[in-house]
Amino acid sequence: MTGFFQKISFRIWLPFALTLSLMMLVVGFYYPREQEKLFRSNRERELKELAKTVALGVELSLRADDFQGLKKTIDFVSGTSDFEYVAILVEDSITGKENVFISYPERPQEEILSINPDLYVYQKYPFRTADFVGNILISASKEKINELVFNLNKPVYIILPIILMVSLLLFFILARRISKPILQLTKTAKELEAENYEVVIPVTQGTDELGELRNAFSSLRDSLVEQKERNKQLTIGLEDEIKIRTADLQSTQEKLLEAQKVARIGHYEYFFSDGHWESSDVLNEIFGIDKDFKKDLSNWNKIVAPDYQEEMMSYFLDLVANKKKFSRDYKIQRVVDRELRWVYGLGEMKFTPSGLPYSLSGTIQDITDRKLIEEEIKKLSLVARYTSNCVIIADQNEVIQWVNDSLVKLSGYAFDEIVGRTPKMFQFEKTDPKTIAYIGQTIRNQLPVKTEILNRGKTGNEYWLDLNIVPIFDGNGVLTGYIAVETDITDRKIADAELEKSQEALKKINETLEQKVLENTKKNLDLSKSIVEQEKLATIGEISAGIAHDLNTPLGAIKVGTESVHFTFETLLSQNISKCTDIQLKRALEIAKSKTVEIYVGGLQLMRERKESIAFLETRYGTERPNLPQIADMLVKCRILVHEVDIMDEIYQWENAQDVLEVIHNVQIIGNLLDTIKTSVDKASKVVKDVRSFIKTETTVDRTRVNLHDNIATVLSIFNYELKRNINLVFDVDENICIDGYDIKLFQLWSNLIKNAIEAMDEYPNKNISVRSVLHDGKVDILVENTGPVIDAGIIDKIFKKFFTTKHGKNGTGLGLSIVKNVVDEHGGKISVSSLEDLTTFKVTFNDPILLD
Amino acid sequence: MRKITIIITLLFAIIGGESLYGQVSMNAVTIIGNKTGFSSNSAKEIKQVFRGKYANWSTREQVIIVLPASKSSSAEIVASVVYGNTVSGVQKYWLSLVFQGRANPPVFLDTDEEIINYVKRTSGSIGVVSSGNQNLPRNLIITINN
Numbered sequence: 001m002t003g004f005f006q007k008i009s010f011r012i013w014l015p016f017a018l019t020l021s022l023m024m025l026v027v028g029f030y031y032p033r034e035q036e037k038l039f040r041s042n043r044e045r046e047l048k049e050l051a052k053t054v055a056l057g058v059e060l061s062l063r064a065d066d067f068q069g070l071k072k073t074i075d076f077v078s079g080t081s082d083f084e085y086v087a088i089l090v091e092d093s094i095t096g097k098e099n100v101f102i103s104y105p106e107r108p109q110e111e112i113l114s115i116n117p118d119l120y121v122y123q124k125y126p127f128r129t130a131d132f133v134g135n136i137l138i139s140a141s142k143e144k145i146n147e148l149v150f151n152l153n154k155p156v157y158i159i160l161p162i163i164l165m166v167s168l169l170l171f172f173i174l175a176r177r178i179s180k181p182i183l184q185l186t187k188t189a190k191e192l193e194a195e196n197y198e199v200v201i202p203v204t205q206g207t208d209e210l211g212e213l214r215n216a217f218s219s220l221r222d223s224l225v226e227q228k229e230r231n232k233q234l235t236i237g238l239e240d241e242i243k244i245r246t247a248d249l250q251s252t253q254e255k256l257l258e259a260q261k262v263a264r265i266g267h268y269e270y271f272f273s274d275g276h277w278e279s280s281d282v283l284n285e286i287f288g289i290d291k292d293f294k295k296d297l298s299n300w301n302k303i304v305a306p307d308y309q310e311e312m313m314s315y316f317l318d319l320v321a322n323k324k325k326f327s328r329d330y331k332i333q334r335v336v337d338r339e340l341r342w343v344y345g346l347g348e349m350k351f352t353p354s355g356l357p358y359s360l361s362g363t364i365q366d367i368t369d370r371k372l373i374e375e376e377i378k379k380l381s382l383v384a385r386y387t388s389n390c391v392i393i394a395d396q397n398e399v400i401q402w403v404n405d406s407l408v409k410l411s412g413y414a415f416d417e418i419v420g421r422t423p424k425m426f427q428f429e430k431t432d433p434k435t436i437a438y439i440g441q442t443i444r445n446q447l448p449v450k451t452e453i454l455n456r457g458k459t460g461n462e463y464w465l466d467l468n469i470v471p472i473f474d475g476n477g478v479l480t481g482y483i484a485v486e487t488d489i490t491d492r493k494i495a496d497a498e499l500e501k502s503q504e505a506l507k508k509i510n511e512t513l514e515q516k517v518l519e520n521t522k523k524n525l526d527l528s529k530s531i532v533e534q535e536k537l538a539t540i541g542e543i544s545a546g547i548a549h550d551l552n553t554p555l556g557a558i559k560v561g562t563e564s565v566h567f568t569f570e571t572l573l574s575q576n577i578s579k580c581t582d583i584q585l586k587r588a589l590e591i592a593k594s595k596t597v598e599i600y601v602g603g604l605q606l607m608r609e610r611k612e613s614i615a616f617l618e619t620r621y622g623t624e625r626p627n628l629p630q631i632a633d634m635l636v637k638c639r640i641l642v643h644e645v646d647i648m649d650e651i652y653q654w655e656n657a658q659d660v661l662e663v664i665h666n667v668q669i670i671g672n673l674l675d676t677i678k679t680s681v682d683k684a685s686k687v688v689k690d691v692r693s694f695i696k697t698e699t700t701v702d703r704t705r706v707n708l709h710d711n712i713a714t715v716l717s718i719f720n721y722e723l724k725r726n727i728n729l730v731f732d733v734d735e736n737i738c739i740d741g742y743d744i745k746l747f748q749l750w751s752n753l754i755k756n757a758i759e760a761m762d763e764y765p766n767k768n769i770s771v772r773s774v775l776h777d778g779k780v781d782i783l784v785e786n787t788g789p790v791i792d793a794g795i796i797d798k799i800f801k802k803f804f805t806t807k808h809g810k811n812g813t814g815l816g817l818s819i820v821k822n823v824v825d826e827h828g829g830k831i832s833v834s835s836l837e838d839l840t841t842f843k844v845t846f847n848d849p850i851l852l853d
Numbered sequence: 854m855r856k857i858t859i860i861i862t863l864l865f866a867i868i869g870g871e872s873l874y875g876q877v878s879m880n881a882v883t884i885i886g887n888k889t890g891f892s893s894n895s896a897k898e899i900k901q902v903f904r905g906k907y908a909n910w911s912t913r914e915q916v917i918i919v920l921p922a923s924k925s926s927s928a929e930i931v932a933s934v935v936y937g938n939t940v941s942g943v944q945k946y947w948l949s950l951v952f953q954g955r956a957n958p959p960v961f962l963d964t965d966e967e968i969i970n971y972v973k974r975t976s977g978s979i980g981v982v983s984s985g986n987q988n989l990p991r992n993l994i995i996t997i998n999n
Binding site for chain 1 (some may be wrong): 923941947948954957960
C-alpha cells in the first residue's frame with residue numbers, strides 16, 4: 001500500500017507548494033518591511049516639510065500680517081493623522097534657553113522641551129522676523145505611525161495567507177488530476193505483474209504523453225499474453241529436458257560423491273558476506289565435525305593444527321586481498337578425536353558484479369598418507385645423504401646405483417667412479433675371505449647382512465666397516481636391490497685392541513691392589529679399635545682421681561667403723577659385761593636388737609628427753625637412787641623413752657641398771673657401726689663395679705633391653721667426684737624407659753657427653769648439668785645440657801667428625817663425639833646439638849622406646 | 854541701565870498696561886462695522902471683540918476683525934488704543950490666537966480707505982481707523998457708549 005507521501009500526486013504538488021510557500025514567505029516578510037521603511041522615511045520628510053511650512057506661515061503672518069495663511073497652514077498641519085502637536089520655540093534673549101511660545105494643541109512646556117524620542121518623531125525648522133526668532137517644532141506619535149504601518153501592510157498579512165492556501169489547494173487538485181492516470185496505469189502494471197491479463201486498460205484518444213502511455217500499456221498486455229502462451233509451451237519442453245538432465249546430474253553427483261569419498265576429497269564454499277562456510281559430508285568427515293559445528297572462519301582456523309593456524313590465516317587474508325587462488329597443503333587437527341592430518345586445500349574466489357569477493361569455493365583432500373610417506377622419504381633421504389655413515393644403494397645385481405658423500409669421502413673415490421660398479425671394488429687381500437663368503441651367501445639367500453669388514457680406499461687407506469645390508473623388495477615380493485649402511489669403526493677397532501692390552505695389565509694391577517687393600521683395611525680396623533680403647537682409657541685416667549675419692553670415702557668409713565667397733569667391743573668386755581648377769585645380758589641384747597638407735601642425737605633433743613626421763617623416773621621410782629640422772633641419760637641414749645614403762649620398770653629394778661643400759665647402748669653402737677661398714681663396702685663395690693662396666697672391652701655383646709635411667713645413672717656415678725664437687729646436677733630421666741641396645745656402648749655415649757660438659761665448664765663459676773628425658777611421638781629424647789661456652793656456629797657441623805677437637809694441647813683426641821655419633825647411629829637414633837648463650841644442648845633421640853609398666 | 858528700563862516698562866504693563874496707553878482715548882480712533890451685533894457698544898465689549906473673544910456675532914455671522922497693517926500710519930495708535938500694546942505685541946498676540954485656532958485670523962490692510970472699503974463690502978466685519986477721516990460712511994461708524 002503506497003503511503004500518501006509516496007504518492008505521485010504528493011510528489012507533483014510538493015515542489016509547487018514549497019516554491020509558492022517560499023515566495024509567499026519572502027513577499028510576506030520583505031514587502032512589509034520595505035513598505036515600513038519607506039513610510040517612515042516619508043513621514044520624517046513630511047514632518048520636516050510641515051515644520052518648514054509652519055515656519056514660513058509664522059514668518060508671513062508676522063512680516064506681511066497674513067494670519068489667514070497661518071491659519072491655513074495650521075489647519076493643514078492638524079489634518080495630518082499622526083500629528084501630535086506643533087509648537088513655536090523662542091530663544092530667551094537673556095538666558096539663551098529655548099522656551100515654548102505657543103503650542104497647538106496646547107501641551108506643557110516640559111513635555112515639549114524634553115521630548116521622548118521613543119514615543120515621538122519630530123522635526124525642527126527655524127524662522128526669523130525682525131523681532132521674533134525661534135524654531136517650529138512639529139512632532140508625530142510613533143504609536144500612530146506604527147498603527148499606520150500596520151494598516152498599510154494589513155492587506156499583505158491577510159491576503160497572502162489566503163492566496164497561499166488557495167494556491168496550494170489548486171495545485172493539489174491539479175496534481176491529483178495529473179497523477180490519476182499514472183496511478184491507474186501503475187495499478188494496471190501490478191495486475192499485469194500478477195499475470196492478470198484480463199485487466200481493462202482505458203484507451204484514450206488523447207495525444208498527450210499519458211494517452212500514449214495508456215496505449216503502450218495496452219500493447220504490452222497483448223504481447224505478454226502472447227509471450228505467456230509461448231513460455232508455457234517452452235516450459236513444458238524444458239521440464240522434460242530438466243528431468244532428463246536432473247537424472248543424469250544426480251547419477252553424476254552420486255559418482256562424484258563416491259569418488260570424493262574414495263579420494264577423500266570434500267567440497268566447501270566460504271561466503272564473505274557473513275563469514276560462514278558450507279561443506280560436504282566428506283569434508284565434514286575429514287575435519288571430524290558434525291552438523292552442529294559452527295562453520296565460520298574462526299572455527300576453520302581452529303581446525304587447522306596449532307602450529308599452522310597463524311600461517312594459514314595470513315595465507316587466507318593474503319589471497320583474499322590479492323584475489324589469488326587457494327592452493328596449499330596444511331595440517332589440521334580433527335575436532336572429534338584431535339588426530340593430526342594433512343590436507344590439500346584448493347579454492348577459487350567468486351566476485352559480485354561490483355568486483356567485491358562473494359565466495360571462495362573449492363575442495364579439500366585428505367593427503368595424510370601421502371604426506372607421511374613424503375615426509376618419511378624426505379627424512380630418509382636426508383638421513384642417507386647427510387649421515388656420517390656410508391650408504392650404498394645397489395640393484396638386484398649388486399651394481400651400485402647411488403652412494404652418499406660419506407662413502408665418497410671415506411673411500412676417496414668420486415661418485416661417478418663408484419656408481420656402476422659392485423662393492424667388491426673396496427675389498428682387498430686383507431679382507432677376511434670368510435666375511436666375504438658370508439656376505440655373498442646371505443645376499444644370495446635374500447637375507448639381511450650384519451658383519452664387520454676391512455675395506456680399502458682409492459689411496460690405499462684401510463678402514464674397518466660395521467656393515468648392514470638390507471634387501472629391498474617391491475610390492476610383489478620381488479627383489480629390486482639392496483641398501484647397505486656402513487659405519488666406519490676403524491678407530492674403535494684400534495681402540496679395542498689397545499683396550500684389550502690395557503685390560504690385561506689392569507687385571508694384574510688389580511690383583512695386587514686388592515691384596516694391599518685387604519691388608520690396610522685390617523690395619524685400619526685394628527687402629528680404630530685401638531684408638532677407641534685409648535679414648536676409653538684416657539677417660540678412665542681422667543676420672544681416676546674421682547674414683548679414688550669415691551673409694552676413699554667408704555674405705556675411711558670402714559676404717560673408722562672398724563676401729564670404733566674394736567674400741568666399743570673392748571669397753572664392753574672389760575667393763576660392762578662383767579657386771580651383768582646372764583639374764584640381764586640376754587635381756588639387754590633383746591632390747592638392743594629391738595631398737596633402732598641413732599648414733600648421734602642432737603643436744604637440745606637429748607637435754608629435753610633427759611629432763612623428761614629424770615622427771616618420769618623421780619615420779620615413778622622416787623629420788624633415792626644417786627645415779628638416777630645417769631640412768632635417765634642412758635635410757636635416752638638407748639632410745640627407751642618414757643612411754644615404755646614396762647621396759648623401764650624391768651631395767652630400773654636392777655641395782656646395776658646403769659651397767660645394763662651401758663651394755664645395751666654399746667651393742668647398739670656396734671650394730672650401727674657394722675651397718676655403716678656394710679654400707680661403705682657396698683659403695684666401694686659399686687664404684688668398682690661401675691668402673692669395670694665402663695672399661696669392658698667386649699664388642700660382641702648382644703643387644704639387650706637397656707634401662708636408660710640406670711644406664712645413665714651408672715655413668716653419672718663414675719663422674720660422681722667431679723659432679724658433687726662443684727657442679728649442680730639435675731638428673732631427671734624417666735625410670736621406666738628402656739631401649740633395645742648395647743649397654744656398654746651407651747656408657748661410652750653418655751660418658752663422652754658428660755665428660756665434655758664437665759670439661760667445657762671447667763673455667764666457669766656457675767656450673768650446671770642437666771640430663772633429662774622427653775617422650776614424644778613414639779620417640780624419646782635424652783637431653784644433655786650444660787651451661788658452658790657457646791659452640792662456634794662455624795664448627796658446630798664438624799664436631800661429630802673423627803679427630804676434630806677444640807682441645808689441642810690438652811687431652812683431646814678428637815674421637816669422643818665421633819664415638820657418640822657412631823653409637824647413636826648404631827642404635828638407629830639421631831643426635832643434634834644446639835648452642836645458645838647460656839645453654840648448650842645435645843639431644844639424642846631413640847626410636848621406639850619401651851615403657852615399663 | 855537698559856535692563857532697568859525694560860523691567861519698569863514691564864511692570865507698568867503688568868500693573869496697568871491699559872492705563873499706560875490708556876492715556877490715549879478711544880476717541881483717537883473710529884470703530885466701524887458692518888452688520889455687527891454688539892449688545893452694549895461699550896468700550897470694553899468692543900475691545901473684547903477686537904481681542905478675538907468672539908468668533909461669531911449674535912446673528913451667527915462670523916466676526917471679521919479688520920486692522921491697520923503694522924506698517925501703516927495708524928497701526929501704532931490702534932495697537933495702543935485697542936490693544937494697549939505695541940504693533941509687534943499685537944502681531945504676537947494674534948499669532949498665538951491664530952496658531953492655537955482660538956480666534957479667526959484678522960485682516961490687516963494698509964490704509965484706512967482699504968479698511969473702510971473692506972468693512973463696507975464684508976458683512977460681520979469690524980474695523981478701526983484713524984479719527985477724523987472724512988470719507989467715513991456714517992452708517993459704518995459704531996458709537997462707543999462710555
